[in-house]
Amino acid sequence: MIFEKRTERIFLAIFFTIALCIPLFLEANSFFVGKVTTILILAVFVMSLDFLVGRVGLVTLGHALFYGLGGYLFVILTPEYEAVNFWVYAFYILGLNALIALVIGAVVLRTSGIYFIMITLAISQMAYYYFFDSLEFGGNDGLFIFMKPETSIFGLSFLNLDNPTHFYYLALLAVLVTLLAIKVILRSRFGRIVEASRLNPERTEALGYNIFAFRLISYVIGSTLAAYAGLLFALQYGYVNPQFMTWEMSGTALVMAILGGMGTIYGAILGTITYEGLLYLFEHMTQDWMLLMGSAIILMVLLLRKGLAGYLEKLLEK
Amino acid sequence: MSTELFFVQLINGLQYGLLLFLIASGLTLVFGVMGILNLAHGSMYMVGAYLVWYFVAVTGSFTASAILSAVIALGLGILIERVLIQRLYNRNHLDQVLLTIGMIFVFNSLQSILWGNDPYGVAVPEALSGAVPFTDNSSYPVYRIFAALICVAIAAALYFLVSRTRLGMLIRAGESNREMVEALGVNIKSLYTIVFAIGVMLAAISGIIAAPMRSIVPGMGESVLITCFVVVVVGGMGSIKGAFVGALLVGVISTFAAVLMPTMSNMIIYIFMILVLLVKPQGLFAK
Numbered sequence: 048m049i050f051e052k053r054t055e056r057i058f059l060a061i062f063f064t065i066a067l068c069i070p071l072f073l074e075a076n077s078f079f080v081g082k083v084t085t086i087l088i089l090a091v092f093v094m095s096l097d098f099l100v101g102r103v104g105l106v107t108l109g110h111a112l113f114y115g116l117g118g119y120l121f122v123i124l125t126p127e128y129e130a131v132n133f134w135v136y137a138f139y140i141l142g143l144n145a146l147i148a149l150v151i152g153a154v155v156l157r158t159s160g161i162y163f164i165m166i167t168l169a170i171s172q173m174a175y176y177y178f179f180d181s182l183e184f185g186g187n188d189g190l191f192i193f194m195k196p197e198t199s200i201f202g203l204s205f206l207n208l209d210n211p212t213h214f215y216y217l218a219l220l221a222v223l224v225t226l227l228a229i230k231v232i233l234r235s236r237f238g239r240i241v242e243a244s245r246l247n248p249e250r251t252e253a254l255g256y257n258i259f260a261f262r263l264i265s266y267v268i269g270s271t272l273a274a275y276a277g278l279l280f281a282l283q284y285g286y287v288n289p290q291f292m293t294w295e296m297s298g299t300a301l302v303m304a305i306l307g308g309m310g311t312i313y314g315a316i317l318g319t320i321t322y323e324g325l326l327y328l329f330e331h332m333t334q335d336w337m338l339l340m341g342s343a344i345i346l347m348v349l350l351l352r353k354g355l356a357g358y359l360e361k362l363l364e365k
Numbered sequence: 366m367s368t369e370l371f372f373v374q375l376i377n378g379l380q381y382g383l384l385l386f387l388i389a390s391g392l393t394l395v396f397g398v399m400g401i402l403n404l405a406h407g408s409m410y411m412v413g414a415y416l417v418w419y420f421v422a423v424t425g426s427f428t429a430s431a432i433l434s435a436v437i438a439l440g441l442g443i444l445i446e447r448v449l450i451q452r453l454y455n456r457n458h459l460d461q462v463l464l465t466i467g468m469i470f471v472f473n474s475l476q477s478i479l480w481g482n483d484p485y486g487v488a489v490p491e492a493l494s495g496a497v498p499f500t501d502n503s504s505y506p507v508y509r510i511f512a513a514l515i516c517v518a519i520a521a522a523l524y525f526l527v528s529r530t531r532l533g534m535l536i537r538a539g540e541s542n543r544e545m546v547e548a549l550g551v552n553i554k555s556l557y558t559i560v561f562a563i564g565v566m567l568a569a570i571s572g573i574i575a576a577p578m579r580s581i582v583p584g585m586g587e588s589v590l591i592t593c594f595v596v597v598v599v600g601g602m603g604s605i606k607g608a609f610v611g612a613l614l615v616g617v618i619s620t621f622a623a624v625l626m627p628t629m630s631n632m633i634i635y636i637f638m639i640l641v642l643l644v645k646p647q648g649l650f651a652k
Contacts (some may be wrong), residue, residue: 064527106459154639158646161402161458165598166642169635172591176631294591298404298466305463335478341470348464 049230054356054363062316068217070212077211081283083212086219086323088279091225093303095272098229100301101310102238103243103265105156108164109171111296112151113270116144117277117355119178120285122190133196133208140278141271148270152263168294175292182365190290193282208282218279221247222316225272229312232268241265306347308356317355366624369500374620378507382616383516388589389596390523391567397603398540400559401461405468407590409565412575413438413572416477416579420483427451427490431573435566443607446558454557469524473583475514482583487576512574519570519608536560540603592619595638601648610649 050056066087073079099105120140125131155166177183195208198217198257206213233236244251244258251258281287290296299322307318325343328338351358366374390407413434415603420430449468453461488494489508496504515565527637538546547553577583594613600607617633641649 071517100459154643159643160644161396161602162598162646162648164402165594166639168591168594169598169638169642173632173635173639180628180631284385295587301459302466305459321555335474337470337474338478341472341474343465343472344467345449345464348460348467350435352456 049227050313050361052364054360055311057312057363058313058317058359060295062318063223070215080211080215082217082327084218084283085280086319087215087222088276088283088317089300089303089317089323091218091221091279092273092276092301093231093307093319094222094225094312095269095276096300097304097307097310097312097315098233098272099269100304102229102245102312103241103262103269105262105266106164107155107167108297108301109167109169110269110273110300111292111294112174113144113148113165113273114170114277114280114296115174115287115289115291117141117145117274117279118281118291119184119190119282120144120274121278121281122192122287123184125194125196129195130194131196133198134200136196137275137278141274144266144274145271148267149263152270154263154265156172156259156266159256162193168297171292172294173323175294178292179289181274185288187289189286189290192285192287195282195285201206207248214283218283221279225275226312226316228272233312237264238260302344306351306354308354311354311356314354314356317359323330340347369503370624373499373503373505374624375617376505378617378620379613380513380616380622382613383513383520384571385610385616386612387516387519387574387594388568389593389600390562390605391610392522392593393597393600393603393605393608394523394536394567395564396597397559397605398536399450399454399557400458401453401561402458402465403564404462404465404590405472406564406568406593407586407588408469408472409438409442409568409586410439410572410575411476411586412472413569414476414487414576414579414585415480415485415572416569417573417576418487418581421487427487427577432559434573435570438564438569439566441569442562443558445565450561451554451557469587472586475628476583485581489577489579504533508577512578515574519567521566523605528577532559539571594633595634598642598648599638601650604648604650608652 051057066083069083070080073083093111096107096110099107099110120143121136123144125136135317151170155163155170161212173269178189179187184190193281198204198208206217208214208217215364233242239262240251240256240258244256244261248258277287277291280291303318303322304315305318306322307316326336326340328344329339333339354361388410391409392403395401395403395406398405416434416437420433421427424430445468449464450461453464461464489506493508495507497507497510498504511618525533526629527536535546535551538551539556539560543553546556548647563575582593595613597608598613599614600609600613615637619630619634619636622630645651
């Protein structure tokens with residue numbers, strides 16, 4: 048069984064059942080379908096971060112860099128007024144992003160601990176200001192995507208990305224694939240060594256494993272998943288701008304992952320939904336939603352030691 | 366670049382660097398002693414600036430407002446440590462990050478509720494409003510020189526406090542071995558409260574000093590926070606001497622970058638930090 052915990056199975060069963068049905072009830076309300084799509088895309092991003100921080104032990108505060116790159120690479124690589132094939136270009140973009148992540152990872156992984164947090168922050172800030180100050184990439188306004196790609200495989204087309212419901216299922220598919228990919232990786236031999244190197248780097252090294260290489264490959268995997276989320280977000284809203292890459296974006300994702308329960312992966316979905324749900328609620332209640340959101344975050348840190356997933360597990364596991 | 370412009374920019378850079386040091390010193394002190402990465406440190410800088418703006422508007426006296434604001438900040442520091450931070454000493458770093466991000470939200474929101482989102486400015490106090498002639502056709506504002514001197518004075522006081530006083534001795538002891546200090550009968554809890562409150566006050570004092578030189582706007586805390594991270598990391602986390610050197614380097618480099626290569630000026634300090642970390646992965650003055 049790929050999902051070991053009862054809580055995990057129950058949550059995922061409920062989540063996917065509801066998620067599959069949502070567009071059926073909200074077909075008429077494309078705003079809500081769009082909103083939930085965004086939450087699903089964010090969940091992919093937060094899961095990739097949860098994998099890096101909670102499982103590999105790489106606490107990064109610059110993960111939004113790859114979220115932004117996913118969007119920017121699409122606009123840079125595709126012709127402006129021609130619909131390209133989504134799958135082909137997603138492959139190019141993620142491949143290129145993986146190469147960039149490999150180079151960046153080789154640099155940042157020379158540091159560790161608090162310095163790793165800071166160097167990842169610095170690199171993402173650098174990229175942020177690069178795009179912010181650039182003329183060719185639209186500066187602060189960013190770039191627009193005029194043509195959404197088509198999604199045919201071998202001439203068969205199931206999804207029309209201009210249709211909010213179709214886009215919704217594409218995002219849900221991304222959640223499922225990301226979840227399964229991370230779970231399979233973690234259960235593999237590779238994943239065991241990665242976790243061992245988080246728990247005890249010296250011993251893992253003594254066993255003859257090159258933990259730098261294992262961390263680097265994990266960093267590339269996490270960054271590539273983040274880029275896929277960024278690509279989907281850019282396509283959903285039809286633009287990309289430097290705001291994708293702010294440290295606040297990285298920080299918010301970290302908040303969602305910790306709220307959900309660090310390292311649990313399914314907790315990342317839970318954390319994202321809770322955070323975005325609270326945000327939506329507070330924003331509609333009062334202009335001073337930040338006060339409520341901040342207080343809620345503080346309360347949750349003080350009361351929930353292992354995040355929401357930890358709390359659920361305490362209730363459901365025997 | 367003419368020699369004259371060079372010196373004006375150099376002084377600007379050093380003055381900015383000294384201000385950065387004052388903000389960063391609190392951050393690095395709290396991290397060094399307590400192991401807490403306070404992301405809400407920039408908010409304390411913002412609080413200082415807003416408080417002094419408010420009190421100057423009410424009382425009209427900059428000196429009285431500055432002292433009052435600093436005392437309030439010290440009280441705020443004690444309160445935050447006692448109510449929130451203290452509960453997280455046995456948790457991991459990520460919980461502290463989360464808590465302090467929550468605090469950023471709360472402080473930004475309180476700022477907007479109490480004082481609105483308009484930009485404000487504080488007039489330079491009259492006694493310091495002149496300018497010192499520099500050469501025949503350029504001069505330098507007295508307040509900026511005064512601000513630099515205050516920063517140097519506080520840096521010296523901090524050095525004296527940490528290296529020459531009994532409290533400083535305990536701070537250094539707490540840095541290297543918490544259990545041992547406790548075993549010797551020192552109340553480490555109140556020591557932590559004092560250190561955290563001093564850190565908050567240092568950030569607020571920087572905000573107070575910066576208020577007449579910079580505009581007081583929402584979000585001012587976050588932009589300064591990230592620059593402070595660069596300073597602290599370049600110098601070596603937890604090292605006050607490192608923060609001093611790092612702040613002057615970052616101040617001068619970013620000032621010259623703004624003149625010499627405006628399109629890249631925002632990126633330069635991050636490139637500098639990455640280069641430093643590649644050569645010295647623990648910063649210049651690592652312990």
